[in-house]
Amino acid sequence: MLYTAATTQTTGFSFEVLPPLKGKGIDSLFDTVDALREFNPVCINITTHRSEHVWKELPDGSFERMTIRRRPGSVAVAAAIKNRYNIPVVPHILCSGFSREETEYVLIDLQFLGITDLLVLRGDKSAEDKHFVPTPGGYSHAVELQGQINRFNEGLFDDGSPIESAVTPFTYGVACYPEKHEEAPNMERDLYWLKQKQDNGAGYAVTQLFYDNERFFRFVEQAREAGITIPIIPGIKPLKRRAQLSIIPHTFKVDIPEPLANEVLKCKDDDEVRQVGIEWGISQCKELMAHGVPALHFYTAGITDSVRTIAKAIY
DSSP states (O other): TTTTTTTTTTOEEEEEOOOOTTOOOHHHHHHHHHHHHOOSSEEEEEEEOOEEEEEEOOOOEEEEEEOOSSSHHHHHHHHHHHHHOOOOEEEEESSTTTOOHHHHHHHHHHHTTTTEEEEEEEOOOOOOOOSSOOOTTSSHHHHHHHHHHHHHHHHTTSSOOOOOSOOOOEEEEEOOOTTTTTTTTTTHHHHHHHOOOOOOOOOOEEEEEEEEEHHHHHHHHHHTTTTTOSSSEEEEOOOOTTTTTHHHHHOOOOOOHHHHHHHHHHHHHHHHHHHHHHHHHHHHHHHHHHHOOEEEEEOTTTTTHHHHHOOOOOO
């Protein structure tokens, strides 16, 4: 199981990458791995994205709704990274946008590739929906998706028929939210679901990004009081642009501490904001390491340079 092998003397390092946009090459993704592999990553996460609905104008002036996936190829990207770098890879497996049958095919492909570490997530709702709507033939909650993976590990397809070849069991982590999932009515209910994920087989949990360590420490304390014993890995994303003061709270439903916001507002341009983000990130990570977190997990989209600078300062 990932993250459990880290020694008490060291804090593991891991990071997340996005598959290239449809039509783009993989070289820029390899550039990210090349920039960060010197820090001996525990693993590299590869995100998965649901299809989106877009409207295409037809020659007669009418519009046709089409379904596209802007970032396909998560399984192929995972295989490419594993083959090129021999670093453990963790593709994301979603409820959102996937049916049970599609998930089963992904699991079969991953078995063929020898990739057996996963991050199991419900995923975001469709942009056009007010509330999460499961894909037809799919799931509403990550716990249900865990059930399908667990049955696969036992040698059963989703319809209950046996898998004839030997199965290498998947191990997996899940997501958690130090500031509460936006749809949870309260932290107690959010922790209830995290406990269900643990009891259903999750080996660790990776947090949503956050900037206030005190909230993380309180969250871990509450989780332990609720009987959650799996490693909890803090997720880090340093600020890089002034506009993120409003974008990040809106997108990820997290607060930016007032001292950090004040420093960003003093900046003359985004170059200064990037430096503030790095300094905050270094301080934040050092405090987390001093509290003995098993690893630090970095969200790298658009900020590989900042993550590298932070990593060089703390490892």
